[in-house]
Amino acid sequence: MKQIILATMLAAGFASPVMAEDISLGRFFGACENAGSDTKTSVGEPCIIQSIINAASEQIDGVTVNTLPTDWGNYYDQLKAAYAGKTPPNVHVMHRYRVAEFAGTGALADLTDDLAGAGIDVSDWEAAAKAGVTYNGKIYGVPMDFHxxxxxxxxxxxxxxxxxxxxxxxxxxxxxxxxxxxxxxxxxxxxxxxxxxxxxxxxxxxxxxxxxxxxxxxxxxxxxxxxxxxxxxxxxxxxxxxxxxxxxxxxxxxxxxxxxxxxxxxxxxxxxxxxxxxxxxxxxxxxxxxxxxxxxxxxxxxxxxxxxxGSHMWAIPAMLKQNDPAKYAAALKVLAFINDHDGDWARTGHMAVRKSVLASDAYKALPHRTEYATTAGLARTMPPSKxxxxxxxxxxxxxxxxxxxxxxxxxxxxxxxxxxxxxxxx
Amino acid sequence: MAVYGWSGKRLGQKSSAALLLTPFVVAYLAFLVIPFLNGIWISLHNWNLMAVAFDPNAKEFVGLRNYERILWGKNIVWSPAASPLVQWSAAFVLLSTLLLTAFGKISRGTAVLVGSIALILFVACGFHPGAGGRWYDRRFWPTVGNTILFVALTVPSITIISLSLAVLVNRESRAMAVFRTIFFLSQVLSVTVVTLIWQLLFSPRQGLIANVITLFGGSPIHWLTDERFAMAAIVITTVWWSLGIAMILFLAGLQDISRDIYEAAALDNAKGWRAFRHITLPNLKRTITLVVVLQIILHFQVFGQSHLMTGGGPNDSTQTLVRYIYQTGFRDSELGRATTMAVFLFVIMGAFSLVQFLLGREDKD
Amino acid sequence: MQSNRSYYWLVTLISLPAFLWLVPTLWMLSLSFQPNDVLARTTSSTFFGLIPLPFTLDNYAALFSYGQTPVWFLNSTIVAVGMTLAVLFVSTTAGYALARLSFPGKNFVIIFCLIGLMVPEQAVFIPLYTMFADFGWHNSYHALILPRVAVPIGVFLMMQFFKAIPRDIEEAARLDGVSWLQIFWHVMLPLARPAMTTLAILTFLYAWNDYLWPLVSAQKREMFTITLGLASIQTNFAQSEGLGRIMASGVIATLPVVVLFLLFQRYVVQAMTAGGTKG
Incomplete structure (x- = not known):
């Protein structure tokens, strides 16, 4: 038995010269089993988000994404416990109003200087969306929507x-x-x-x-x-x-x-x-x-x-940035991919946060979207607090x-x- | 006697006991006692769940301040009429106990027990904020009150109903087996499902209860949003949900009472209620204590019903201690305060269970 | 013995409360067979909703479309059976020692054990979590089982039971030169079957419905228990838009425990074996 394990480990170590980064991703929204990777046709929150994740896993070179879905009611309990046990997922979703608490305790990686390099254009975000992921002048996440x-x-x-x-x-x-x-x-x-x-x-x-x-x-x-x-x-x-x-x-x-x-x-x-x-x-x-x-x-x-x-947003743990630069880079690629698919996510009914998406014909063609287009300009939430x-x-x-x-x-x-x-x- | 292989013959009583106790004690120390002591240690700190995980020095030793912040307040004074109803009833009970003891109507043990409970109530309920004062945490004591009320309503209901059911269905027959299964069935559901069904049942719009009431021309009760009914609603849910285990324990207890006793008693014309009163009840004393203590402990920790059905509301009327602990620990990440409340809960559960033990013992004399 | 007539009266008497007791469960069963979009509008379509019309099996089909449902069942079974066996072992051994053997410090151990009964789960939750994280134990079966093994309730229950067994049985065996461990194994355990069954049912149920600990300990889908797995499938506001599916998952998750209870309940309600005990 021992030999077999050893042999497998050796094989795994030598056979893959380019290490594929396996990114664990924590999220709510519910599970979707056969989401596929077509981000244009999936239906409903669970399947749309899962199709985007599956597509990321398929399309980003050298990155595979392993989803850890959990139930809504206790998501933050699980997440906080995972942080406390120093085993948070490499990428996870959260609400903007949690930023003050998570960033304030040092849990989240400061992404400010790394977003552009990953291909995420911050200036394309609606002002309210950017404000939502910013804490003390630093950006701690990639916003995905306004709800x-x-x-x-x-x-x-x-x-x-x-x-x-x-x-x-x-x-x-x-x-x-x-x-x-x-x-x-x-x-x-x-x-x-x-x-x-x-x-x-x-x-x-x-x-x-x-x-x-x-x-x-x-x-x-x-x-x-x-x-x-x-x-x-x-x-x-x-x-x-x-x-x-x-x-x-x-x-x-x-x-x-x-x-x-x-x-x-x-x-x-x-x-x-x-x-x-x-x-x-x-x-x-x-x-x-x-x-x-x-x-x-x-x-x-x-x-x-x-x-x-409110806003759903994606964040990366600070400890990943500190301890594993390669994995951090891979996690950023996943965030960039999700950012690129903001328009697909908006098919859920949530408003897109990217100006270019909001202005696009594809977005306006979605049912009722033009009826509440002015909502993005009103979006407001309470001042940040832990x-x-x-x-x-x-x-x-x-x-x-x-x-x-x-x-x-x-x-x-x-x-x-x-x-x-x-x-x-x- | 047959030969049983290795038989531990050389082991005396003490070493046998040590050997048999080891698995429990090891697991008990490792997974309960040590974490609990750890919890008490946390309660002496200002301790943020996440901040401390990243930086062990982020905690601050504050001694008993968490206890003060939760249990006490600014300018708290005592008066004999702070909550007149409770205090004066307690005073009345105290005086009656003294009188009855003086005339030798009740035993000294009972007197001391009842008397001290009354005294504690009288004193404890007398504290209130004086002029310009306030409780540091104005919600804590009302929450304790809600929790005790919940226990006070739930435990006797479950005990009485499950005992009656157990006596009734304690027969070998197919119909009775079906009944036992029905009454036990609800117990196997998870808290999420139970609270969801009852939320629907209680719904004034589409709920079964409302529909039946409307059918008979009544107007539906807003169970979960009315201050007068919310607690009743979660008590009803709890009784429905957790009666099964109590019934099973009583059934197991009833098995221990020999048929001979009943048959002998039947000759003396003790049947039905008399048999129950003079044979069943005394013989079940141990089981009753067990069931009551287990339930006190279980229901003091009520959480899901309040969290999922009423969210502690309306106006905090169903906020319970464990929900408060949970929110403080997980929503607010304030582990120090949360464990402080947990330690307090430990103390009052201990007190209530102790009283029950003592009462059980008292009656035997 | 009771006459037939009074027996039938009794059955009739209990039938009404029993039916009322069953109504919420029946309702749940009925809802699980109704389409979600109908339930989003009304939960009382046919006879207060107690009759599943319109009828559909979609909710169940949807649950089993999740490839991991069998794995979650297996995990739940392993955890629940493992926990039950461990609790039975730990509780019977300790319960017997505390009830029947005399040794110095016994009362101390009993009180020490009783105190543990009052420790609320919330007080040990986080310390336990970080301890397991330090050991790297999370996402494993033993992480799901171990924290629940030393339940003072179990010891207490078994102790109470063993105490009720008459001394003479034991003394006879002692005279024959049988050791304490043999008495425990060959005399006491067989007698303890009703109490052990009760404890086993309690533990199994607890393990099966356990939620908060598995939620934080098992983060990988492969390690989910069925309770956890079914919860992870749910969408937000599922109670409004996916009610039928929630009810179906409730039914699915509950079924094995019901079957188990049906199989074992006769041990609970069974006159004690020969040489049984008297109160």
Whole structure:
């Protein structure tokens, strides 16, 4: 037995003069078994990303990619444990809001000076996308998309309420218009105006944050929490007024809200870019009540242009750059390949981050993409913080307490401010 | 007796014991005790999960500060009416215990036990922030409260229901075997599946429960988003999920009670409830203690139900200690604080189990 | 003995709660046979959703299109069986010693063991993880099994059981000059079958559904357990858009354990063998 192992090891060592770099790649998005390597025809997040990875493995000389897919809910637990055990994957996906935490603890490789050499043109990235992967002036990753909240519109209901003009929905440009529209929809159709998961997922927080930014405020500033502000109250009041008047239901979770929208129970659903193609295909199904579907950019209700958007991005561990330059170079090639296929990834419904892709005809030809093209210009997220996850959960908890348990707005906001200040002080 | 090859005949009682204990003790030390001591060591530090991995010097020894930051607050004062309901009930229990002991109605052991629990409650619930003061972590104690409430609702329900079921289905027949399987079946599902099914069941829109209620003209309950029902919802889920093992343990315990006893008792006309009360219960004492202690330990560590069904909400009403530990350790990477809470959890689980042991022992006298 | 009539009453009495108990599982089974796009709109299409109409086998077919599903099953089986055997060995030996042998420091060992019962998993998780990483043990079967071997619950359970066995059985054997180890092996273990079966079911279940530890320890797909593998297939928001598939994976992952329980439950609920014990 020993001899066999030894012989195999020797054979492996001598037989391959050009060492192929095997890159391990960690990601969520779900698994896709027979994705192939055709990046133009694959369907759905898991298969599109896997086809791009498979193509990278096939097409990049001297690099093979070994995917380690894992489940969404616990991705970061696994990733952090892997870092703590000093065995992180060579390349991995993450959300932009985690950059401060990962880069801040020294986990991620600084890619700033190596991107151009790998064939990645940073100047082609949308400004907001570049900002998302930058921490303390250095670039720690390659952005792959924006995923923003859109207003998914049931055009038939809007039509009934007289809110369609030139084949486009008429969306509010102020809070008053919003309330008037909601009233109109209720009176004309008896249906809800706005649907969303306000009880579980972070939709509510993201809406409130967007409305706060639109007023020129933010939830924290450097090391000071600024949650209990008139702007925050005004933002929350938009939602609570809708809830109070019965124009929206705060108790839906993600599944409920989606079912309600597909079943034609409301005019507008607030949900991410990731469902555009899914709703498009559902609207084509005769069994589905939703017939005419439109994907609109999040409206500006106050003065400033801003709406929440996250980004998926790819990063490389710092220890790989330090310990294994050859493998680091190979990992960069994989990142460059993914960057080159930004347009393919955008077929998921996520917005591309490269200006050249956004301007391309192929991109515009994708269903509904032109309808929410302005979203890239609004994309905004909270200031970087190591505690982003905890801060977002705090806001989610307190905001939901306001509309689910009637917690006093002042009490909720001052509790949130206190908790966030504690986090920022740590 | 037959000859059994190597028989360890020369081994005395002590060396036999040592030999038999070795596998357990070795594994126990290596995979539980040492990591736990390591955890306690971590709790004395400001310790970021990732930063310390890259730079071992990134941790900072802070002594007991994590404990202070979690358990204590600024300007905390004590008063006998901070939480009147709990404190005054505790005071009432304490006084009654003293009186009953004075009149010799209850044994001294019980008195000391119940009395000290009441005293601890009375004292512990009296702390609150004074003027201008605050808890350093305002969510910690409410979270402890939620966890204890969850245990207090779940453990007795499961114990009583599973014991009744075990007694009822403890017969050799095909129908009973089917019943046993049905009640055990839910136990084999993983937490992800269980929480998903129940989330759907509880859904006010499409959930089975809501549909049935609507059918009879009621209006659906918003189980998971209503402060009044969220805890009940995760308790119901937990009872459904984890009753099977308790039932199995009771069934195994019932096997140990000899048929003769029941037959003898039947002659004295002790059947049904009387037989249960005077034969089954006393003989199951050991099993009951086992089941209760196991459940206290299991359910104090409730996590998935709260994490996946309610996300700790609404308004933190189902936030539990282990979820808090998990978030602090993994989401926030603050290992020092997380292990501090874990050590605290260890202490209260120990306290509750100890009480249960002592109660079990007490009743025997 | 019970008369037939009261027996039938009893069966009827338990039938209702038993049915209610079964409803969530039936629902899950029914959902697993319905198309995902229908479920995205409604989970109560036919008779509250309890009847799988429209019917499809696609969800199961999709699961088995993942080439590694059999490997994950094999891994789960190896880990669960390995863990169960190890736990049985460690628990019966220690449980017997603590219940029936007298030696100095016994009470200390018992208390020491009981204390371990209260250590929450979260307190040891990270130290254990880094320890295994230092040894380079991750992505292996022993990494999945070893941390779960020394369960104080198992020792406690076996100790309680052995304590209940009457002394006279042992004393008779001692008079015949049988050693303690022989008594353990030839007398005690056979008697312990119900308790061991209970412990085995508990451990096997635990191992089968174990999630967080395998998640961080087994990063390579070849080392995934079935629970982990099925979770890794899921897309984001799968509960809304791939509900049928999640339910199907729940059914698939659960089936082996149910079968196992059906095979072994008679050992749990079986009058003790001759010379059995009295309470």
């Amino acid at each position: 923003a909240n859109l207003w998914h519109v049931n055009m038939d209901i809007m039509q009934q309420a007289g809110l369609v003009k030139d084949g486009k929905p008429v969306l509010p440009t102020s809070v008053d218009e919003l309330m008037a529209q909601a009233k109109l929809v209720k009176e004309k159709t008896g249906k809800e105006y706005l649907i969303g998961d306000f009880s579980q997922f972070e939709t509510g927080v993201r809406v409130v944050m967007s409305l706060i930014w639109q007023q020129g405020a933010d939830l924290y500033n450097g090391d000071t929490a600024t949650v209990n502000t008139p702007e925050a109250k005004a933002a929350i009041k938009v939602l609570t007024d809708l809830f109070a008047a019965g124009y929206a239901d705060p108790k839906y979770n993600y599944t409920d809200s989606q079912q309600a929208f597909l079943n034609g129970e409301g005019a507008i659903l607030i949900n991410g870019t990731w469902v555009v193609d899914y709703y498009d295909s559902q609207a084509a199904d005769p069994a589905v009540a939703l017939k005419n579907y439109y994907a609109a950019t999040f409206p500006i209700l106050f003065k400033d242009k801003a709406a929440w958007a 505690h982003y996850g905890a801060i977002q959960d705090t806001l989610n908890r307190e905001f939901q307490a306001i509309w689910l348990t009637n917690k006093d707005v002042d009490a909720a906001l001052s509790d949130a401010e206190l908790d966030i200040q504690d986090l920022l002080d740590r």
